Amino acid sequence: MLQVQFIRDNKQTVLDGLAKRSFANAETVIEDVLTADENRRKTQVSLDDTLAESNKLSKEIGNLFKSGEVQKANILKEKTGQLKEKSKELNEQLNAASTTLENLLYQIPNVPHASVKAGKSEEDNEEIFNEGTIPNLGKNALPHWELAKKYDIIDFDLGAKITGAGFPVYKGKGARLQRALINYFLDKNIKAGYTEVQVPHLVNTESATATGQLPDKDGQMYHATIDDLYLIPTAEVPITNIFRGNLVQESDFPITYTGYTPCFRREAGSYGAHVRGLNRLHQFDKVEIVRVEHPENSYNALNGMVEHIKDILRELKLPYRILRLCGGDTGFTAALTFDFEVFSTAQDRWLEISSASNFETFQANRLKLRFKNKEGKSELAHTLNGSSLALPRVLAGILENYQTEDGIQVPEVLIPYTGFTSIN
Structure with a gap:
């Protein structure tokens, strides 16, 4: 399986290699891979930000309870509950995006060595x-x-x-x-x-x-x-x-x-x-x-x-x-x-x-x-x-x-x- 980073950094090399194989719809498949990877990375960033915010609030809640500010702590607890629900949804989206990307990558053959000539059979x-x-x-x-x-x-x-x-x-x-x-x-x-x-x-x-x-x-x-x-x-x-x-x-x-x-x-x-x-x-x-x-x-x-x-x-x-x-x-x-x-x-x-x-x-x-x-x-x-x-x-x-x-x-x-x- 080709590495996504390699495809991103060497898109034309990959396309030229797939052309040697007469691989159908190469440009479409490669664009689909790059789009799926962008979606996966954005979802990962959103999930990381949500988890970071949830962790930050959890610490604040602990400090508020220690200082006796129970009402403020309970307000933040409600917000962390919303963040946990959001992180759960984002995690499901991330798994789906990763599966989509993996299935696309499974369709792509290896890039031939430079010495390999183009040909069909x-x-x-x-x-x-x-x-x-x-x-x-x-x-x-x-x-x-x-x-x-x-x-x-x-x-x-x-x-x-x-x-x-x-x-x-x-x-x-x-x-x-x-x-x-x-x-x-x-x-x-x-x-x-x-x-x-x-x-x-x-x-x-x-x-x-x-x-x-x-x-x-x-x-x-x-x-x-x-x-x-x-x-x-x-x-x-x-x-x-x-x-x-x-x-x-x-x-x-x-x-x-x-x-x-x-x-x-x-x-x-x-x-x-x-x-x-x-x-x-x-x-x-x-x-x-x-x-x-x-x-x-x-x-x-x-x-x-x-x-x-x-x-x-x-x-x-x-x-x-x-x-x-x-x-x-x-x-x-x-x-x-x-x-x-x-x-x-x-x-x-x-x-x-x-x-x-x-x-x-x-x-x-x-x-x-x-x-x-x-x-x-x-x-x-x-x-x-x-x-x-x-x-x-x-x-x-x-x-x-x-x-x-x-x-x-x-x-x-x-x-x-x-x-x-x-x-x-």
């Missing part, structure tokens, strides 16, 4: 890096959903029977390869300095709101209505909420966590090969990295996250590219996002497998996550997160790019985790 994203050799598989190469059936390692029909479409069942070597990837990713992240955590797979409304999933993604998450809990769409949500309401020390930076969780997304899928098999699921596994950083170091940290993910993909020997997302394709809470995509040779298309984002103070403002700077003043921290990595499309890339006529080879770096060298 993924077609406007910029490729900034490309690495790896695309294998020549020959004309008999199969997409991963056919390989999964051929070698009986992933059963999409069984998952649909048990739950519904988008909930696959991993079997035999498919399940072991999945577990190998999870352990490999976690080990890589731990070696890079991230502390592993195991977190709940459901969160409350406060947590979903603090990281920006609510109200923006309301309807896209599975909601356990009786307990008012949400199944997590990513480990980012519970891990980042570890710090909700915290005041950390400057010496604590960088704060780095990693965690594995299943992820759940209700988002409606379309039909066709681009969403078949593992390409789009309602439940999938992901290993996440989360950082809390000093504002002066957050973009260096983001670059470090990008290099870390590069290293993983190099070890897996998968062809990949990196995109800097345009304004219209950047997530609601992010200031800058880099997407990683693996090339699926059998499908002849790129598959997104990771995003690394800097949210600057946007999440921290909702989280009330602050640190004490060198001057002893509290300041909002910066939060970052990245997929390291999301498993379904990484697995799809491995199955398709490592296929041979005799079976599917296992990437060398994973063999110590799988205990086998091939699937056949």
Whole structure:
């Protein structure tokens, strides 16, 4: 959530940033925010003045009673009663004004970083890096959903029977390869300095709101209505909420966590090969990295996250590219996002497998996550997160790019985790 002070002081910068996102009615929403904030501040001043006057009269009443001037004291008591009633009304008005302002701020996405280009969709994203050799598989190469059936390692029909479409069942070597990837990713992240955590797979409304999933993604998450809990769409949500309401020390930076969780997304899928098999699921596994950083170091940290993910993909020997997302394709809470995509040779298309984002103070403002700077003043921290990595499309890339006529080879770096060298 943007800070009102920032909007007041940088109105044109905010409007220019929202224009990069093609955010509708930006000027109207920003004016509504400034008007609501002015109303809130005026109401706060009136309430403070009323309370101050009431306190002053209370002292006078005490002195009058002590001096025996009961009649004068009773006259003032009547006035304080009126002031208390007025302060009650002003307090209700202040709460209403604050709620109005907060609801308006919830509508506004983060302001994109200066390097983000204007754009409306993924077609406007910029490729900034490309690495790896695309294998020549020959004309008999199969997409991963056919390989999964051929070698009986992933059963999409069984998952649909048990739950519904988008909930696959991993079997035999498919399940072991999945577990190998999870352990490999976690080990890589731990070696890079991230502390592993195991977190709940459901969160409350406060947590979903603090990281920006609510109200923006309301309807896209599975909601356990009786307990008012949400199944997590990513480990980012519970891990980042570890710090909700915290005041950390400057010496604590960088704060780095990693965690594995299943992820759940209700988002409606379309039909066709681009969403078949593992390409789009309602439940999938992901290993996440989360950082809390000093504002002066957050973009260096983001670059470090990008290099870390590069290293993983190099070890897996998968062809990949990196995109800097345009304004219209950047997530609601992010200031800058880099997407990683693996090339699926059998499908002849790129598959997104990771995003690394800097949210600057946007999440921290909702989280009330602050640190004490060198001057002893509290300041909002910066939060970052990245997929390291999301498993379904990484697995799809491995199955398709490592296929041979005799079976599917296992990437060398994973063999110590799988205990086998091939699937056949």
